[in-house]
Amino acid sequence: MTSKRGEVPPLHAVQDPESVASRAAAEIALRVRKGLLRFNTCGSVDDGKSTLIGRLLFESKALFDDQLAALEADSKRVGTRPGELDYALLLDGLSAEREQGITIDVAYRFFSTNKRNFIVADTPGHEQYTRNMVTGASTADLSVILVDARKGVLVQTRRHSYLVSLLGIRHIVLVINKMDLVDYSREVFEKIEADYRQFAEQLGLEAATCIPISAVYGDNILERSAATPWYHGPTLMGLLDSVKVDEMRLVDDPFRLPVQWVNRPTSDFRGFAGTIVAGTVRPGMAVRVLPSGQTSRVERIVTREGDLDQASVDQSVILTLADEIDVSRGDVIASAENPPEVASQFEATVVWMHELPLLRGRSYLLKIGTRTVGATIAPIKYKINVNNLERLPTSTLELNEIGVCNLELDRTIAFDPYRVNRDTGGFIVIDRLTNDTVGAGMLHFALRRSKNVHWQAQDVNKAARASIKGQKPRLLWYTGLSGAGKSTIANLVDKKLHSMGRHSYLLDGDNIRHGLNKDLGFTDQDRVENIRRIAEVARLLVDAGLIVSTAFISPFLSERRMARALFELDEFIEVFVDTPLDVAEQRDPKGLYKKARSGKLKNFTGIDSPYEAPDRAELRLDTTIMSPEQAAEMVVAYLEAHGAFESA
Amino acid sequence: MTLTHLQRLESEAMHVMREVVAEAEHPVMLYSIGKDSSVMLHIAKKAFFPAPIPFPLMHVDTTWKFRDMYVMRDRIAAEPGIELIVYKNPEAIEKGINPFTHGSAIHTDVWKTQGLKQALDKYQFDAAFGGARRDEEKSRAKERIFSFRSAQHRWDPKNQRPELWRIYNARKHKGESIRVFPLSNWTELDIWQYIYLQNIPIVPLYYSAVRPVVERDGTLIMVDDDRMPLFPGEKPMMRKVRFRTLGCYPLTGAIESSADNLPEIIHEMLLARTSERQGRVIDFDASASMEQKKQEGYF
Numbered sequence A: 001m002t003s004k005r006g007e008v009p010p011l012h013a014v015q016d017p018e019s020v021a022s023r024a025a026a027e028i029a030l031r032v033r034k035g036l037l038r039f040n041t042c043g044s045v046d047d048g049k050s051t052l053i054g055r056l057l058f059e060s061k062a063l064f065d066d067q068l069a070a071l072e073a074d075s076k077r078v079g080t081r082p083g084e085l086d087y088a089l090l091l092d093g094l095s096a097e098r099e100q101g102i103t104i105d106v107a108y109r110f111f112s113t114n115k116r117n118f119i120v121a122d123t124p125g126h127e128q129y130t131r132n133m134v135t136g137a138s139t140a141d142l143s144v145i146l147v148d149a150r151k152g153v154l155v156q157t158r159r160h161s162y163l164v165s166l167l168g169i170r171h172i173v174l175v176i177n178k179m180d181l182v183d184y185s186r187e188v189f190e191k192i193e194a195d196y197r198q199f200a201e202q203l204g205l206e207a208a209t210c211i212p213i214s215a216v217y218g219d220n221i222l223e224r225s226a227a228t229p230w231y232h233g234p235t236l237m238g239l240l241d242s243v244k245v246d247e248m249r250l251v252d253d254p255f256r257l258p259v260q261w262v263n264r265p266t267s268d269f270r271g272f273a274g275t276i277v278a279g280t281v282r283p284g285m286a287v288r289v290l291p292s293g294q295t296s297r298v299e300r301i302v303t304r305e306g307d308l309d310q311a312s313v314d315q316s317v318i319l320t321l322a323d324e325i326d327v328s329r330g331d332v333i334a335s336a337e338n339p340p341e342v343a344s345q346f347e348a349t350v351v352w353m354h355e356l357p358l359l360r361g362r363s364y365l366l367k368i369g370t371r372t373v374g375a376t377i378a379p380i381k382y383k384i385n386v387n388n389l390e391r392l393p394t395s396t397l398e399l400n401e402i403g404v405c406n407l408e409l410d411r412t413i414a415f416d417p418y419r420v421n422r423d424t425g426g427f428i429v430i431d432r433l434t435n436d437t438v439g440a441g442m443l444h445f446a447l448r449r450s451k452n453v454h455w456q457a458q459d460v461n462k463a464a465r466a467s468i469k470g471q472k473p474r475l476l477w478y479t480g481l482s483g484a485g486k487s488t489i490a491n492l493v494d495k496k497l498h499s500m501g502r503h504s505y506l507l508d509g510d511n512i513r514h515g516l517n518k519d520l521g522f523t524d525q526d527r528v529e530n531i532r533r534i535a536e537v538a539r540l541l542v543d544a545g546l547i548v549s550t551a552f553i554s555p556f557l558s559e560r561r562m563a564r565a566l567f568e569l570d571e572f573i574e575v576f577v578d579t580p581l582d583v584a585e586q587r588d589p590k591g592l593y594k595k596a597r598s599g600k601l602k603n604f605t606g607i608d609s610p611y612e613a614p615d616r617a618e619l620r621l622d623t624t625i626m627s628p629e630q631a632a633e634m635v636v637a638y639l640e641a642h643g644a645f646e647s648a
Numbered sequence B: 001m002t003l004t005h006l007q008r009l010e011s012e013a014m015h016v017m018r019e020v021v022a023e024a025e026h027p028v029m030l031y032s033i034g035k036d037s038s039v040m041l042h043i044a045k046k047a048f049f050p051a052p053i054p055f056p057l058m059h060v061d062t063t064w065k066f067r068d069m070y071v072m073r074d075r076i077a078a079e080p081g082i083e084l085i086v087y088k089n090p091e092a093i094e095k096g097i098n099p100f101t102h103g104s105a106i107h108t109d110v111w112k113t114q115g116l117k118q119a120l121d122k123y124q125f126d127a128a129f130g131g132a133r134r135d136e137e138k139s140r141a142k143e144r145i146f147s148f149r150s151a152q153h154r155w156d157p158k159n160q161r162p163e164l165w166r167i168y169n170a171r172k173h174k175g176e177s178i179r180v181f182p183l184s185n186w187t188e189l190d191i192w193q194y195i196y197l198q199n200i201p202i203v204p205l206y207y208s209a210v211r212p213v214v215e216r217d218g219t220l221i222m223v224d225d226d227r228m229p230l231f232p233g234e235k236p237m238m239r240k241v242r243f244r245t246l247g248c249y250p251l252t253g254a255i256e257s258s259a260d261n262l263p264e265i266i267h268e269m270l271l272a273r274t275s276e277r278q279g280r281v282i283d284f285d286a287s288a289s290m291e292q293k294k295q296e297g298y299f
Helices: A020-031 A049-059 A065-078 A095-100 A127-137 A155-166 A186-202 A236-242 A246-250 A448-452 A462-467 A486-499 A509-514 A524-543 A557-565 A581-587 A592-597 A628-641 B005-023 B035-048 B067-077 B090-095 B099-123 B138-142 B188-198 B262-271 B289-296
Strands: A035-042 A107-112 A116-122 A142-148 A171-177 A208-212 A256-258 A261-263 A271-275 A286-290 A294-302 A316-321 A332-335 A341-352 A363-368 A371-384 A402-415 A426-430 A437-446 A474-479 A504-508 A547-551 A572-578 A619-622 B027-030 B057-060 B084-087 B127-129 B146-149 B177-180 B209-216 B219-222 B237-242 B253-256
Touching: A020 B188, A020 B262, A035 A049, A035 A127, A035 A155, A035 B005, A049 A107, A049 A116, A049 A142, A049 A236, A116 A127, A116 A236, A127 A155, A127 A341, A142 A155, A155 A171, A155 A186, A171 A186, A171 A236, A186 A208, A208 A236, A256 A271, A261 B005, A271 B005, A316 B005, A363 A402, A363 A437, A363 A557, A371 A426, A371 A557, A402 A437, A462 A524, A474 A486, A474 A524, A474 A557, A474 A628, A486 A504, A486 A509, A486 A547, A486 A572, A486 A628, A504 A509, A504 A524, A509 A524, A524 A547, A524 A557, A557 A572, A572 A628, A619 A628, B005 B035, B005 B127, B005 B177, B005 B188, B027 B035, B027 B099, B035 B188, B057 B067, B057 B099, B067 B084, B084 B099, B090 B099, B188 B262, B219 B237, B219 B253
Parallel strands: A035 A116, A035 A142, A142 A171, A171 A208, A474 A547, A474 A572, A504 A547, A572 A619, B027 B057, B027 B127, B057 B084, B127 B177
Antiparallel strands: A107 A116, A256 A332, A261 A271, A271 A316, A286 A294, A286 A332, A294 A316, A341 A402, A341 A437, A363 A371, A363 A426, A371 A402, A426 A437, B146 B177, B209 B219, B209 B237, B237 B253
16 A cells, blocks of 8 residues: 555456456456545535535435435424425534534545545534634645625635635635525626635635535536536536645655654664655655754665655655664654754744633643644734734733744754645644643744854853762752741751752742842733743753752642753752641731732732642642751752762 | 555554554554454554554453454464453453343443443553544544543543644543544545455455344344344344444344455445444434443443
């Protein structure tokens, strides 16, 4: 199957050429040469979208008798047109939706013609489901957008077209449906076509085809309709059969293969498994591995059917390289002559897909190709009103909102602009805590500052600096409620370290807010930024070789996790100062709980802002059973036991 | 030259399998011995070549499969580089759950749904490949390729992760798991054509032969062993039949056919006027039954 692109292995010989089996074999030989086109459909139930897809399935004979029988029964029971088949009922999969009469998710359908097989992603047109539409369009080569001939180009048509252009779909079919209800009027069709072309031009969608259709009666779907003699364009099926798929464009682009998995069955074989997302590869070709930049040559293209002399876009292969260079999952093997850019800061469009809004400055995970990295989004330049393309200022993105923003990754990645390649330019955003996919995005370009600001490699490094202090750099990250005793314990630890001749530094929450962070308040957004800055300062101090303590409430798991990610393994020690709320409130050393309870202090952790307790802190100090002195001794003992001090 | 439809589907399935192996801690492939499982296994061998398949296969057995299926399973298990786990729900063994006394709903729930949950918990698998396809049934059409399950193995159709491009989010908390369907975008016809082109071994029951059957509620049920109770006066008839889908023999309907080779089977498919799930008794239990079973943890 993978052995020759587009070619079918020889079929098993059949003895008698006149037998049923051999005639069937000949037919199959033709069928298996068909290609694949993926498309999505946009429009609302009112535009007759489900009816159109049902009609396509019906016309291409993709339905079986029992499905037709069920359709007839359903049409009688809940159909919208008495006495006629309601094709829309074929598509409404989930029972809850069937009763509401709307489709609420992405559904995939399959049918074929003599030329091609098709996968249809059916995505609904309701405003609140932008995320489903973006999902369905992400794998499509072509989009079918429906309008009702009686209504013409509506706000939703513009919205669908914008999303489709955003997802980089190059072929649009504007189906002007329900022509039967406007007497197949040429004027109506031409007016809608002109309106649409004007709008499509703004979006840079040149290749839009408009087709007058009646899904209910099948006009211009399979065959040109006698009711529209003035129409000379293609039928819908005719267009679907012949349009150029994205693969045909990508095959000529420079080679890209994101490495999925390193295949090492024995010590003398090291192969890099992945799907080719652009271009063609041949043994002997010079390649560059990114982001490291090392170069080598392709030695073999390995498959179970034998080595290939070439492979190209959409094929899953294993490559071996001529040189022993370091390649791991997430790297991109690319054409040495035309490698992708490497950067860590980008401008991108982000589509937000979760009920919890995007928080500026919060650290998310970003998965691009096969690479997962940490990412913060800051700032959001503007959001886009998808109905009129107006740009609006914003500090956050809510569910189904689309914004253009800057991204900062915690390391460099190889990428191509999304409009060049979906696979090396498209990414998803994952919440570190819930693991949900909360957004998706498209990279535009690298920000110039990331090319110019390199991490300065210093000759005197962290290990050297720490070594003359006779210690290993560490960060003790104290977390706990206000009044838990974080500062008290951290102070004691700092004193002990000092008296032991260790070089330490204590970053105190209140002190930081007097200076570095005095511009920040106590909203969730500001708390996230507060912790981000502290973590970065702590990183510099750890780099200086110090044993650093930070004492902040740091209420959110995800920010503490983000801080942890900045440090090497063993460097970050999370110390949970565990004091129950009622005990902390009783102590109330600064009188803050009293203020919060009386409503004078808003967003106070434990009262009207949550505290998320650590799930795997290195150290837990239960202050209800130990004194601050005992707690401090525990911390020092932990440092000693985990190799922070070099023996004198 | 563009790829053929089947080449693209094969490549996609390989991509999906490699993503799971790269990101999951303890994957398993659910092996049901049927044609879809055979295709899945064949693609797994390609995806990880020249290494052996880096995960075990698991058969959640009901003890009521066709005898030919057990022969096939044991032959696969004996292949070099294949590790096969067979799991049988001990509670079902103890209570002697069977489709005749307990009915298809209880039989399927206890052996398959509960059995699968127990097995996944027992071996701590965090990702399980299944051979389900979106064309099989309406509620499957909306399921993701990476389908997330709570620690209680429940599927929440209203709360599925969006799945874009070729990027799959396999992250999960401890105790949670994902079901992964590498063949989501295949149709029944694709499966048969692929089996034919790739010469993949399948259970002989898919090919037509003269077999003993009884007709019950309009469905031809094969009398595969002497555990099948016959009604008074009921006598197995010898008919030339084959199966489009294989499950527990008392719950799987045969079709009359003379197709004893793959081209003829495919030819019949092209003319076929009923979808393959019609041969399965379990879908008829209640309207929207598959969706309900899946929410409860059925594969």
